Amino acid sequence: MSSTSPAPLHLAVALDGTGWHPASWREPVARPRDLFTAGYWADLITEAERGLLDFVTLEDDLGPQSSRLLAPDERTDQVRGRLDAVLIASRVAPLTRHIGLVPTVVATHTEPFHISKAIATLDHVSGGRAGVRVRTTFRPDEAAHFGRRTIPQIDGFDGPGAQELITELFDEAADYVEVVRRLWDSWEDDAEIRDAATGRFIDRDKLHYIDFEGRFFSVKGPSITPRPPQGQPLVTALAHRTVPYRLVARRADVGYVTPQDADGARAVVAEIRAEQEAAGRADETLHVFGDLVVLLDDSRAEAEARRDRLDTLAGEPYTSDARIFTGTAAELADLLEEFAEGGLTGFRLRPAVAGHDLPRITRDLVPELQRRRRFRDAYEAGTLRGLLGLARPANRYAAA
Amino acid sequence: MSKPLKQIHLAAHFPGVNNTTVWSDPAAGSHIEFSSFAHFARTAERAKFDFLFLAEGLRLREQGGQIYDLDVVGRPDTFTVLAALAAVTDRLGLTGTINSTFNEPYEVARQFASLDHLSGGRSAWNVVTSWDAFTGENFRRGGFLPQEERYSRAKEFLATAHELFDSWHGDEILADQATGTFLRDARAGAFVHRGQHFDIHGRFNVPRSPQGRPVVFQAGDSEQGREFAASSADAIFSRYSTLKEGQAFYTDVKSRLAAYGRRPDQLLILPAATFVLGDTDQEAAELAREVRRQQVSGATAIKHLEFVWNRDLSAYDPEGPLPDVDPVVAEEHISRGRAQVRMYRDPVAIAREWRQLAEANKWSIRDLVIHTGNRQTFIGSPATVARTINDFVQADASDGFILVPHITPGGLDPFADKVVPLLQEQGVFRADYEGTTLRDHLGLAHPDEARAAERAAS
Numbered sequence: 001m002s003s004t005s006p007a008p009l010h011l012a013v014a015l016d017g018t019g020w021h022p023a024s025w026r027e028p029v030a031r032p033r034d035l036f037t038a039g040y041w042a043d044l045i046t047e048a049e050r051g052l053l054d055f056v057t058l059e060d061d062l063g064p065q066s067s068r069l070l071a072p073d074e075r076t077d078q079v080r081g082r083l084d085a086v087l088i089a090s091r092v093a094p095l096t097r098h099i100g101l102v103p104t105v106v107a108t109h110t111e112p113f114h115i116s117k118a119i120a121t122l123d124h125v126s127g128g129r130a131g132v133r134v135r136t137t138f139r140p141d142e143a144a145h146f147g148r149r150t151i152p153q154i155d156g157f158d159g160p161g162a163q164e165l166i167t168e169l170f171d172e173a174a175d176y177v178e179v180v181r182r183l184w185d186s187w188e189d190d191a192e193i194r195d196a197a198t199g200r201f202i203d204r205d206k207l208h209y210i211d212f213e214g215r216f217f218s219v220k221g222p223s224i225t226p227r228p229p230q231g232q233p234l235v236t237a238l239a240h241r242t243v244p245y246r247l248v249a250r251r252a253d254v255g256y257v258t259p260q261d262a263d264g265a266r267a268v269v270a271e272i273r274a275e276q277e278a279a280g281r282a283d284e285t286l287h288v289f290g291d292l293v294v295l296l297d298d299s300r301a302e303a304e305a306r307r308d309r310l311d312t313l314a315g316e317p318y319t320s321d322a323r324i325f326t327g328t329a330a331e332l333a334d335l336l337e338e339f340a341e342g343g344l345t346g347f348r349l350r351p352a353v354a355g356h357d358l359p360r361i362t363r364d365l366v367p368e369l370q371r372r373r374r375f376r377d378a379y380e381a382g383t384l385r386g387l388l389g390l391a392r393p394a395n396r397y398a399a400a
Numbered sequence: 401m402s403k404p405l406k407q408i409h410l411a412a413h414f415p416g417v418n419n420t421t422v423w424s425d426p427a428a429g430s431h432i433e434f435s436s437f438a439h440f441a442r443t444a445e446r447a448k449f450d451f452l453f454l455a456e457g458l459r460l461r462e463q464g465g466q467i468y469d470l471d472v473v474g475r476p477d478t479f480t481v482l483a484a485l486a487a488v489t490d491r492l493g494l495t496g497t498i499n500s501t502f503n504e505p506y507e508v509a510r511q512f513a514s515l516d517h518l519s520g521g522r523s524a525w526n527v528v529t530s531w532d533a534f535t536g537e538n539f540r541r542g543g544f545l546p547q548e549e550r551y552s553r554a555k556e557f558l559a560t561a562h563e564l565f566d567s568w569h570g571d572e573i574l575a576d577q578a579t580g581t582f583l584r585d586a587r588a589g590a591f592v593h594r595g596q597h598f599d600i601h602g603r604f605n606v607p608r609s610p611q612g613r614p615v616v617f618q619a620g621d622s623e624q625g626r627e628f629a630a631s632s633a634d635a636i637f638s639r640y641s642t643l644k645e646g647q648a649f650y651t652d653v654k655s656r657l658a659a660y661g662r663r664p665d666q667l668l669i670l671p672a673a674t675f676v677l678g679d680t681d682q683e684a685a686e687l688a689r690e691v692r693r694q695q696v697s698g699a700t701a702i703k704h705l706e707f708v709w710n711r712d713l714s715a716y717d718p719e720g721p722l723p724d725v726d727p728v729v730a731e732e733h734i735s736r737g738r739a740q741v742r743m744y745r746d747p748v749a750i751a752r753e754w755r756q757l758a759e760a761n762k763w764s765i766r767d768l769v770i771h772t773g774n775r776q777t778f779i780g781s782p783a784t785v786a787r788t789i790n791d792f793v794q795a796d797a798s799d800g801f802i803l804v805p806h807i808t809p810g811g812l813d814p815f816a817d818k819v820v821p822l823l824q825e826q827g828v829f830r831a832d833y834e835g836t837t838l839r840d841h842l843g844l845a846h847p848d849e850a851r852a853a854e855r856a857a858s
Binding site: 037207221 | 424432434438457458459460466467469471472473474476477479480483484487502503507510511513517518537538539540541568573580582583584585586588589598599602603605607609698700
């Protein structure tokens with residue numbers, strides 16, 4: 001055993017409807033009829049804050065959920081419909097004080113100018129607790145909701161046509177994040193001067209055109225919203241293979257990855273670190289979080305029985321891109337420590353049933369990790385960047 | 401005289417990026433921090449106002465090729481602020497200006513439907529249009545829209561958004577845990593829209609919200625704008641705040657409704673209005689003069705004159721006479737990103753008129769701008785202001801007002817504390833909210849009831 005104590009882990013929770021298991025809405029604790037109310041989301045996020053978690057992410061997309069990867073379905077036995085994630089985060093921000101709020105945005109069909117000011121405003125509204133999870137969409141039916149471009153139907157992610165499309169959409173997402181970040185910096189922190197003597201409200205020399213010209217779009221700037229409290233809110237992305245790893249390495253503060261074991265974690269982290277170095281960001285903190293679906297109970301048998309019950313209700317076994325953990329909080333703590341040895345700095349847990357597994361995370365797992373000195377006993381910083389040990393970045397446009 | 405008294409509608413506009421806002425006043429606070437918005441919203445709700453209103457900007461204003469720096473600059477994102485305000489208020493309507501040019505119907509409909517869910521039925525949309533390439537430089541779609549197409553796009557945008565809102569009827573979510581049926585109808589949210597500006601189809605993913613559709617406001621004043629409002633809006637945010645102009649506008653717009661099968665009470669007319677209160681009328685008048693001088697500095701006066709002259713006037717002394725050169729009439733304008741530019745349709749005639757006015761009154765440039773610019777709508781003691789507002793509404797010059805204080809965020813407080821109780825005493829303003837949704841406050845039918853009534857009548 002090493003003589004220095006291991007680093008504390010970071011913990012986030014990914015919220016998606018009533019939970020990640022498609023039959024989760026049928027559990028007595030699920031409250032499926034409340035899904036479209038503010039109270040539902042406030043209750044979940046305040047529960048996460050009670051557990052001192054670093055942040056919550058909120059899933060979102062530009063079409064109905066589907067059991068098929070790249071096309072809609074017409075199922076009536078699963079939750080369909082959701083509210084805009086940025087607005088949920090903002091609605092809950094005044095009701096919380098410490099926890100980070102990280103809504104999902106789809107870069108493929110939205111405007112970086114709008115998203116930049118929305119996330120900057122979420123940062124202002126929450127006092128420095130905003131982040132964003134950026135994703136792309138490959139679904140032709142979602143493109144048809146906008147009608148501005150068509151996206152070819154692909155069967156999976158492995159064919160040559162698919163690879164080309166993935167590369168293209170991730171390059172566009174990288175430009176998108178670049179624009180969003182430049183807009184956050186387009187006002188220097190002290191641009192508002194309110195100089196009554198000269199009548200000037202701002203020092204216009206401290207506002208900057210970003211003049212972004214890219215393959216997919218161009219944006220002039222500056223933002224209409226002053227620089228957010230964190231300077232740069234947190235940028236995060238989920239990644240499963242090389243092209244998205246590169247987006248994480250080039251543009252993100254936190255990447256979510258889905259290894260099945262510690263060796264897998266080690267390999268992914270090595271790949272992302274190499275890309276990070278290639279991108280010239282070796283000296284910047286980039287967290288790599290492991291994603292896990294979790295079913296937590298007092299015994300492993302109970303958790304497995306619950307998974308069986310949910311699978312039976314769903315009519316098929318639940319599968320996921322992430323490893324599905326069934327067991328006790330102590331067993332999960334063991335697994336997280338093992339994964340962390342592979343270089344992961346934190347975890348984003350996806351509760352299979354939000355109403356059941358989220359309180360198990362906050363009331364069982366967190367105390368277990370605290371006993372092991374791997375998790376905070378109190379919130380130690382006022383901003384999300386602060387919780388994650390990220391410095392407030394200098395403004396790229398400010399004269400040194 | 402047996403006609404019952406009209407009930408007044410009141411709303412509050414968070415002061416924005418123009419010289420109405422006196423940012424140099426020691427009482428002026430942040431126009432960005434959420435605490436300012438929360439204070440303002442709580443005051444409006446304490447006063448039982450119908451709604452709070454936020455304007456929008458998508459490009460910082462420029463003049464002479466530089467970012468305009470004399471007024472408040474910058475503002476937060478409309479949707480994000482409104483969603484957060486839903487957490488600190490219970491009844492107040494939440495109205496946001498959202499541009500129909502640099503957005504797409506699917507996304508905007510999702511945002512408004514989400515806001516309506518998250519606020520329990522309090523969302524409203526002020527539909528505005530834009531076409532200029534200057535603003536377009538911040539967006540993927542660029543500045544592409546010929547000016548004459550902006551209303552056709554806005555109309556189709558709104559109609560498309562309504563198709564998306566209506567794609568859920570409200571009874572689809574069963575969420576029956578025992579039988580495992582979440583949706584009653586597999587095609588919930590299905591839509592097809594094929595039009596001139598939008599060709600979209602698929603499934604909308606936000607279930608029907610408490611108000612069915614957000615309340616729709618419209619702000620344009622052109623012939624096309626008035627028709628658009630008469631055909632599709634629930635309320636007009638107008639700019640006529642004098643009695644005669646107000647009555648003319650009111651009569652004109654309300655008379656257009658019948659052509660669309662609508663009754664006059666289905667469209668509310670709400671001008672923007674400013675106010676200055678004092679203990680006495682005289683004290684208020686003095687205060688109003690002081691406020692005007694704070695709003696129009698020498699530098700502001702020169703910049704304002706440049707809107708009309710369309711040329712650099714920085715060499716002129718604001719305390720001196722008006723320029724004897726004529727305005728430059730050209731496509732390119734020295735000022736970009738501000739609506740005022742379009743208000744001066746014949747700048748040469750205006751310059752001539754202003755020169756005559758200034759000479760006759762011995763006004764300097766600054767005096768001229770102080771006197772001809774937007775002055776305060778209501779000036780007086782609380783009793784005078786309450787009476788004037790009521791007279792205005794009873795005389796059908798409007799259905800109420802959207803009040804814009806000149807101080808952020810506390811400027812609404814004296815109105816709430818001193819004028820509102822007087823209106824309540826007169827029985828022309830609610831003592832408490834009677835319903836929970838914005839439609840309830842405005843006396844508008846829920847779209848489903850409206851549809852049912854239409855079906856019953858036909």
